[in-house]
Amino acid sequence: MRADVRRWLHHRTYSASAWQPADVLAAKRRAGCTISVVLPALDEERTVGAIVAALRTWLIEDHPLIDELVVMDSGSTDRTAAVAARAGARVVHVDTVLPEHGRVPGKGEALWKSLAVTTGDLVVFVDADLVAFDPRFVVGLVGPLLADPGVGYVKGLYDRPLDTPEGLVPSGGGRVTELLARPLLNAWWPELAGFVQPLSGEYAGRRALLESVPFVSGYGVELGLLVDILEEAGVDAMAQVDLGTRRHGHQPDAALGRMAGQILQTALARRPSAGPSSAELLQFLGSGDGIEAVNWDVGVLERPPMRSVRAAEQHRRGA
Numbered sequence: 554m555r556a557d558v559r560r561w562l563h564h565r566t567y568s569a570s571a572w573q574p575a576d577v578l579a580a581k582r583r584a585g586c587t588i589s590v591v592l593p594a595l596d597e598e599r600t601v602g603a604i605v606a607a608l609r610t611w612l613i614e615d616h617p618l619i620d621e622l623v624v625m626d627s628g629s630t631d632r633t634a635a636v637a638a639r640a641g642a643r644v645v646h647v648d649t650v651l652p653e654h655g656r657v658p659g660k661g662e663a664l665w666k667s668l669a670v671t672t673g674d675l676v677v678f679v680d681a682d683l684v685a686f687d688p689r690f691v692v693g694l695v696g697p698l699l700a701d702p703g704v705g706y707v708k709g710l711y712d713r714p715l716d717t718p719e720g721l722v723p724s725g726g727g728r729v730t731e732l733l734a735r736p737l738l739n740a741w742w743p744e745l746a747g748f749v750q751p752l753s754g755e756y757a758g759r760r761a762l763l764e765s766v767p768f769v770s771g772y773g774v775e776l777g778l779l780v781d782i783l784e785e786a787g788v789d790a791m792a793q794v795d796l797g798t799r800r801h802g803h804q805p806d807a808a809l810g811r812m813a814g815q816i817l818q819t820a821l822a823r824r825p826s827a828g829p830s831s832a833e834l835l836q837f838l839g840s841g842d843g844i845e846a847v848n849w850d851v852g853v854l855e856r857p858p859m860r861s862v863r864a865a866e867q868h869r870r871g872a
């Protein structure tokens with residue numbers, strides 16, 4: 554292992570069990586900061602309600618750590634918005650935010666737009682498809698940010714069981730992570746090799762830092778943030794926290810292939826010396842009649858740092 558990665562692992566890997574909500578709440582009050590929690594959600598009616606309810610009960614009512622709890626509805630056609638609102642979240646539909654910037658599909662777009670509709674000094678992102686969700690995830694994610702002003706960005710790490718037709722297997726989840734993201738990061742950004750779960754959807758950052766980097770519209774957003782925050786703030790401003798175990802809804806292999814395509818596009822865009830690349834992905838999918846070849850566009854759009862959007866808006870208003 555590289556000496557710098559070993560040092561980083563030792564210095565910047567935390568455990569959520571080190572923080573109790575009361576201690577984190579006291580640290581938050583001392584720091585005088587506010588916390589926004591954002592759940593991006595596309596058709597998550599089965600899981601989003603329990604996550605919102607757990608956060609609301611434990612971290613708004615019992616320990617008032619969270620100042621705003623927002624579900625970014627990414628265009629759901631199921632009852633996600635109604636379920637989330639009933640459980641106590643503010644629900645914002647992506648199409649209502651920065652409409653002059655157009656409608657772009659994808660998870661990263663929901664996260665980018667969430668910066669425009671929230672105000673917390675710390676922003677925590679949590680996927681809305683988590684099963685048996687533990688609200689201590691949020692306590693663990695903000696812990697390092699409140700404890701150390703040198704930390705600007707914290708990713709969750711965890712064991713990843715895999716739900717199979719035969720039952721739950723204790724490990725084996727995170728297939729895109731193991732087959733694409735980790736080899737890519739090790740090859741091109743080895744300083745980031747210490748991140749156990751580089752694609753985790755549970756992470757937190759200081760608003761000022763999150764607003765200073767671009768957001769990739771789709772599933773490349775996590776890899777993009779890692780690489781861009783490394784560039785912007787350095788690896789010592791980045792940390793990870795052990796959250797225990799995380800279960801989520803698994804996507805089929807073909808969908809993971811398209812996710813991998815978006816992540817690859819994101820990585821290639823950050824390595825211009827790699828030369829131009831095609832954003833088309835041809836998949837061979839089983840159908841009733843045999844195998845069907847389907848072509849997908851896995852190109853992604855880079856959304857500019859939110860602070861430049863704010864500056865342009867202020868300029869326009871002033872002009």
Ligand SMILES: O=c1ccn([C@@H]2O[C@H](COP(=O)(O)OP(=O)(O)O[C@H]3O[C@H](CO)[C@@H](O)[C@H](O)[C@H]3O)[C@@H](O)[C@H]2O)c(=O)[nH]1
Pocket residue numbers: 592593594595596597625626627658659660661663679680681682752753754755772773774775776801802803804812
């Ligand atoms: O267009 C979309 C697609 C997804 N989501 C939401 O984003 C979250 C994560 O999406 P999911 O499809 O469950 O991703 P995973 O298969 O879990 O992928 C992993 O890897 C991705 C790529 O890095 C990350 O974005 C995920 O957070 C991480 O859990 C969920 O709440 C989705 O509802 C949206 O809001 N809009």
Ligand SMILES: O=C(O)[C@H](O)COP(=O)(O)O
Pocket residue numbers: 713715725726727728729730731752753802803804809
């Ligand atoms: O994070 C990943 O690598 C992908 O979301 C796939 O996860 P899964 O193998 O647990 O479905």
